[in-house]
Amino acid sequence: MQVKQKVYELYKGTVERVTGPRIVSAFLEKGVLSVPEFILAGDNLVSKCPTWSWEAGDPSKRKPFLPPDKQFLVTRNVPCLRRAISVEEEYDAAGAEVVLDDDEDGEGWLATHGVHASKTEEEEDIPSMDTLDIGKTEGIKSIPSYFSAGKKDGEEEDDIPDMDTYEDSGNDSATAQPSYFVAEEPEEDNILRTRTYDVSITYDKYYQTPRVWLTGYDESRMPLKPELVFEDISQDHARKTVTIEDHPHLLAGKHASVHPCKHAAVMKKIIDVLMSRGVEPEVDKYLFIFLKFMASVIPTIEYDYTVDFDLGSTSR
Amino acid sequence: MEARAAAAARPLQVAAIGCCAETGFWDALRRLKLDVLGTDDSPIPITGYYTPRQYEKIASLFRICPESILPPSANSFGDRNNCPVPGTLVNTNNKRGFQNLDRALLLKAEAKKILHDITSGKVEQDPALLLRFLVISFADLKNWKVYYNVAFPSLTFDSKITLLSLKVASEVLSQDEAASLSKAFTEWRKSSETTVVPFFLVNIPPDSSATIRQLKDWKTCQGNGQKVCFVPCIFISYFCWMSSDKSFRRISLFTNYSSCISLIMCKYLDVLMQLLFGFYDHGNRGFPGWALRNYIAFVSLRWKIEKVQFFCYREKRGHPDVQQSLIGEASFPTPHGWDDPGYVPEAIGWEGETAGKESKEKKPKEIDLSSINPASQDEEKQ
Incomplete structure (x- = not known):
């Protein structure tokens, strides 16, 4: 396995070296991105979703075809409150089906339950991207236990404005311990400890698409073993399309990555769906569509890809 | 007790x-x-x-x-x-x-x-x-x-630092003030010069167009920066504001002298509240972040202000979040020997x-x- 991967990487690296980066747009025809389009789409993502930023990465790993300060995109400390694996189990238990009407050739890449999950969880977090509902939205069913978990979190957050509830504990601690110090847990249930992820997007020159990388941290903010990252990946994709590799712009550590071999095909499919609905997606929105698609692979990692505008120009 | x-x-x-x-x-x-x-x-x-x-x-x-x-x-x-x-x-x-x-x-x-x-x-x-x-x-x-x-x-x-009040910003600010403050923060966060500055002055004047200034602008904010001038400055700025025509008309509606005084007192408190010591707050929920302690020490030791109105700036997905940013007041009597x-x-x-x-x-x-x-x-x- 390891050897095979190494040989493959060597091959891919060689091809990348001898072929020039894509310059001509083939976004609508093939679902791929040229280098200038990647930068354009990245700039747009950073401006609309400021939790994302461009970064330079390690200078020794700099890709000459990208600007030095815009090598890859990253968003950090993204909450991941639940394991994808448990969400799926509950989803299946609830009898919901994974439906994808548009995916007639049975490619099965776009399992819709991930998209559903993120929708049911936090309605305010994901403003409507109605134009982008690839699956049948009628298929969405509520996941009872998922709802209740969300509600619990909601209740905790609702406590915030009500400062009076903390008053007693404040008084107690004034006598019991130094008053200035709130340790990690003033009250155990007041602090939410959760896994977090650094999510980065690099440009894959070979496949001419963006590529997502995940660096996980456990509840006590220590690096998460890559094997454990698989718990946060939709089981249709874990260990198949998600691999553990070196990051193209960082020196240290192994990172999980969603392999980009089918990205262009899926993006092309989404673009076709949009076009058939009379929406011609603009290339600077590529990453919003792409991240929405990625949410089906990593449904519980709550990175931001909020859009409150049209995805493209409506031609009809 | x-x-x-x-x-x-x-x-x-x-x-x-x-x-x-x-x-x-x-x-x-x-x-x-x-x-x-x-x-x-x-x-x-x-x-x-x-x-x-x-x-x-x-x-x-x-x-x-x-x-x-x-x-x-x-x-x-x-x-x-x-x-x-x-x-x-x-x-x-x-x-x-x-x-x-x-x-x-x-x-x-x-x-x-x-x-x-x-x-x-x-x-x-x-x-x-x-x-x-x-x-x-x-x-x-x-x-x-x-x-x-x-x-x-x-x-x-x-x-010790005593917390006198603490509320979420949206409860303290009017809708107009919140909107103008969000706008000011968005600009502050957009500028590459200011976005990396985690401590700042938040000014919310009664006309509701909020501004955010750097700490180094404190003196220009406050005349010569002396504490004794702080209160007179507020009065001056209050009267300046009062004489602006829009508000003046509003004031002139008051024929009753005493209600005018009470309005002044009320507005005086408002004006007092208008300068807040803002900082990037890393936390969520109802406690201000760790950074506030050294910030209060700084305001007290350097500028001799014992009662500090502060603003805990928080974001929601990278945008200003007045629903969960906090506004509070703390007092910190000058310590000895420092x-x-x-x-x-x-x-x-x-x-x-x-x-x-x-x-x-x-x-x-x-x-x-x-x-x-x-x-x-x-x-x-x-």
Whole structure:
């Protein structure tokens, strides 16, 4: 396995070296991105979703075809409150089906339950991207236990404005311990400890698409073993399309990555769906569509890809 | 007992900061140690990265990453999601050396630097100095392990900070004020010059067009900056505002003298509230972030303000969040002795240390670097 991967990487690296980066747009025809389009789409993502930023990465790993300060995109400390694996189990238990009407050739890449999950969880977090509902939205069913978990979190957050509830504990601690110090847990249930992820997007020159990388941290903010990252990946994709590799712009550590071999095909499919609905997606929105698609692979990692505008120009 | 008597007043409690030390940072330290430092274990200046809370569910983390291995002066990395903060790294050569470090003394030394930066006025030029941090470590390179602890030194004095009020910003501000403040913050966060500045002045004048200024503009905000001028300034600005025609007409409607006075008193309080000491708050939920303590100490010691109105700035997915940003007031009677040149302030701030427990045998955090060991990469193990 390891050897095979190494040989493959060597091959891919060689091809990348001898072929020039894509310059001509083939976004609508093939679902791929040229280098200038990647930068354009990245700039747009950073401006609309400021939790994302461009970064330079390690200078020794700099890709000459990208600007030095815009090598890859990253968003950090993204909450991941639940394991994808448990969400799926509950989803299946609830009898919901994974439906994808548009995916007639049975490619099965776009399992819709991930998209559903993120929708049911936090309605305010994901403003409507109605134009982008690839699956049948009628298929969405509520996941009872998922709802209740969300509600619990909601209740905790609702406590915030009500400062009076903390008053007693404040008084107690004034006598019991130094008053200035709130340790990690003033009250155990007041602090939410959760896994977090650094999510980065690099440009894959070979496949001419963006590529997502995940660096996980456990509840006590220590690096998460890559094997454990698989718990946060939709089981249709874990260990198949998600691999553990070196990051193209960082020196240290192994990172999980969603392999980009089918990205262009899926993006092309989404673009076709949009076009058939009379929406011609603009290339600077590529990453919003792409991240929405990625949410089906990593449904519980709550990175931001909020859009409150049209995805493209409506031609009809 | 006293706290109970004074209704809402209570000791200020703040939320501790959590540090996320990336594997890449330790890898960078490993290289530095092998290539440059050798057995030299003297403290080295490094950079940490701070950010206001971004997701409503969780607090943001203080970050040390590969870029951190350089001091801020030699480090160009920084953006809206990474406000550079100066720190100190003490990396020992062996485990015993690590265990024998005098943590309390090291912390005090950093606190002394913070106090010096406050009194010398350096903080006005570079407010991130208030967030100074300390890392102690033992990089066990033979076994690909690192043991470390992180501290965020916070000054403590013989007088305590009392919290007088604390509310979410949307409860305190009118809709217009909230909207104009959000606009001002969006601009502040867009500018590459100001977005990395975690402490600032928030001005919400009665005409509702809020502005955010740098700490170094304090004097221009406040005339000659003396405390004695603070109140007269407010009166002047109030009367200036009153004579602006729109408001003047409103005032002239009052024929009853006494109600006019009460309006003035009421507006006077409003005006008092208009200048807030704002900072990027890393926390979520109902406690102000750790940074507030040193900030209040700074405002009190440097500008002699004993009652501080503060603004805890938080974001929701990268945009200003008035629903969860906090506005509060704290009082801090001037402590004694701090202006003595030989004075060494007390400090708290070791990460994970719970209050009241004087445990010197603090457990270090342990990080496994075997994933970056080239020798182990070919083996399919663990």
